[in-house]
Amino acid sequence: MAEQSFQLYDTTLRDGAQQEGMVLTVEDKLAVARELDTLGVGFIEGGWPGAVPRDTEFFRRARTELDLKHAVLAAFGATRRPGVPAPVDPQVRALLAAETPVITLVAKSHTGHVRDALRTTLAENLSMIGGTVRHLVHAGRRVFVDAEHYFDGYQLNREYALAVVRTAAEAGAETVVLCDTNGGSLPDEVAAVVAETRALTGVQLGIHCHNDTGCAVANTMAAIDAGAVQAQGTAHGYGERCGNADLFTVIANLVLKRGREVVPLERLAGLAATGRAIAELTELPSSAAAPYIGESAFTHKAGLHASALRVDPDLYQHTRPELVGNAMRTLVSDMGGRSSIELKARELGYDVEAGSDEVARAATRVKELESNGYSFESADASFELLLREELTGAPRTRPFEVESWSVSVFGGSGAGGPHDEAVRTEATVRLSVLGRSITATGHGNGPVNALDTALHAALDPCFPALARLQLVDYRVRVLSGETGSSAAARVLISYQDGNRRWGTVGVDANTTAASWHALLDAVHYVLLDDPARPALAVGATEPLEPFRP
């Protein structure tokens, strides 16, 4: 059932922004906040006004530009400085000036940090906490207190850590959030400290974990089981060092594993989309292996259970991927046989049966090619070309033929430094389209790039669909490490084609020829379903048959 009272508190925009490599503009931050609101989190911590200029600006613009439907905005800051009354402390004033309904104050709860980082007395720290909370509550704010280094502090001086919790609550803090700031705790320790703190103080508690032992999610779950009613975390587990608790995983675990509907099921189905949108905004690579929402989270490779997978996918999935907006995928690999070929074919939209001759032929060819070094896992497009050939029982119809190709690299004497201006790469391709010969050249930053440029130069005028095809990455692998001089190479090329990403594979004794095969597969793949056939461009009267099985 829906559980509105549980507090999901997102700190992507504050603690998550400590992640190495994350640089968000104010515009980005507003967009991330909108995504989190759509997902259904209760609180969005927007930053530290006064301390970080961009965050001050964020809160200013949020007042007019951020129309949150569900979430409440929180500003993060510290307790007043030692010896300075809260009302005149500039940082505390900046917190109020952010005009958020919630203010989250970080407070020291570890005696070592009070002494060495804050350089004040234990009593003054308590007074700073009490005074600041009271001042903010008096100004009409809901106040949460993040008890920093709580778990380490609790081991060192339990009474003092508890005094911090009590002081904050007595001054009016709604929730005191126990923070594993250095991230070194394990779930049993977290559970014990949360349960004891709850029992000894009666205060409403939250949890804030980092992933330095690889247990941020488990620590968060353990704290919730022990009675914490607020979970702090970040999108994709972004954060300093090893990151924060991944709030997405925590949400999915709570709903799907604990039956606690902390976001409604219809919003949970948007989880993967939210994840992708936020990854686009942060421009940080998101992990394909991320629980629930990663591209690989419901991807199966093993051929031995492919037949059972076909009978009942639930036997091999811990939950239904559609519940979090994800989907099952299968990979074609040398561990798979006919069943995985069939699964993959169906995923690509082909209606085939595992027992059919076509699938048997495709499986045989995949196996044969794989023993020659091919790998189709990251090369969906090459696999689909092969599959179509087997489904039609004929070699693929080619919209163009290759007559010849070449590529040359010329280097000068500047052998030392990188980015040598003297290096020049030029490729020439000679193709035949509907009997007409086309020659084009291309330059680039290496043989693959130059050949790609030349192919586009030759074919884009005939096949407009190719213009959207963009090479984004490629990997070369020498297949036999011990025989450098006669090694075969496998080249995997990744393409962006509108919104889709897919790949091709080429294998050859010659590395450049391997790249050439992969480049050609990409072109043939795009042209498979392209309705703008060369006839339109080169003036033949008879349009080619669209290639359909």
Place this chain on the structure above:
Amino acid sequence: MAEQSFQLYDTTLRDGAQQEGMVLTVEDKLAVARELDTLGVGFIEGGWPGAVPRDTEFFRRARTELDLKHAVLAAFGATRRPGVPAPVDPQVRALLAAETPVITLVAKSHTGHVRDALRTTLAENLSMIGGTVRHLVHAGRRVFVDAEHYFDGYQLNREYALAVVRTAAEAGAETVVLCDTNGGSLPDEVAAVVAETRALTGVQLGIHCHNDTGCAVANTMAAIDAGAVQAQGTAHGYGERCGNADLFTVIANLVLKRGREVVPLERLAGLAATGRAIAELTELPSSAAAPYIGESAFTHKAGLHASALRVDPDLYQHTRPELVGNAMRTLVSDMGGRSSIELKARELGYDVEAGSDEVARAATRVKELESNGYSFESADASFELLLREELTGAPRTRPFEVESWSVSVFGGSGAGGPHDEAVRTEATVRLSVLGRSITATGHGNGPVNALDTALHAALDPCFPALARLQLVDYRVRVLSGETGSSAAARVLISYQDGNRRWGTVGVDANTTAASWHALLDAVHYVLLDDPARPALAVGATEPLEPFRP
């Protein structure tokens, strides 16, 4: 204290290889096994002989090429097929033919899987387990049994799951490993099932977890706390879907958080290096945020706590990074660079001090080059060349100069198949040795190979030492995945030079030029200490000074 009896069982080469995008050659697998052995794991599961041809080959070569100091090799396979006696089951025979001291059998423990995947009766499944284990034990093998889908099976039919454990143990299995195959469990559930199973059967148990709830490490720790004495996991948590339990994190947690010395402290200090070496071999991006060993794991964005960090870093670290071979970094001013340069220099035999100007200069240059895409981790030779320059304070003396170089690849119309006979690669290099100009050409199976051949053709007659230099592998990495057209490339080349293996690195906007730089570094590196100077071959009267700092 050292705890030899606890079983660390690595399955990177079998279950980890299910990771999307991972394609390991037999050579790679042997190299990964050597790294794991050095780290100190007890068992290395090498693959599934009989089912995967590459794995059969791995075990064959392992017998002569893998001299494990510490670890024991395990072959993975399934129980015999229904209705087929174990001694004649081809898959079981293949397991014995692998000749490993340990065999790990996967056994179904979930009644739904017995019915729908195995398509046999519950009784026959137990008979398959007992019969296969007995047969292998009788043949002199230590047998572990992986109870597949155990946690889900236990919820569905506890008595049957327990019967599987008892059957395996009674037949002679040393350890029964409870597998959370679909990865959907949380730590409290894992702990309860392990404790109950242990109490009800008395059998020695292991644990095998997947990360589908983000809790693989925590689940593993919970199982160990509940009495499991074998932890299965993989390097970097590689594995299907969301991955397996990260064995590196589990090891560090056990040693540093639980005081259980499952690897000796001196080996733990090699953890980060093992992680880097394996990531190079798998060519999969490793996470900077990985607990303990990630680049960012001890990285601080030096903000408000910068001064406190200087006073006492331990206040902000959950453990000492040097214990796992990692280092603290701060993102504003990198002071950690010098000590690692010093360490590396000493490792290479140079007597330097971290405080010296030379080391400071080298650190600055490494940092600058790394920000341009260089990586010296697998390029000892390029690093040593750089270091020597800084130690002498002068650009390196070059025994030859490059005048120009070029390479061309010509392809014919045979665009379809691999190993196209029509493809031809030719490189030409023009060098100057002691003022005399030398031009040589070379052919090969691609630009890198052809340039390497041409370099040898030009220089081997002058520098006999180069004849022993053999290129064994190279890797190209496009540095900016999103900008295919203007990407820079990093090329890492590995050489065999007598008994030693070492590498060089080249970075350039042009991929072929990047390879050229790496090829030249290798030649210069060999010639650093070569007493047979070109004078001997080209007849100059004045031998060049040997290059020594």
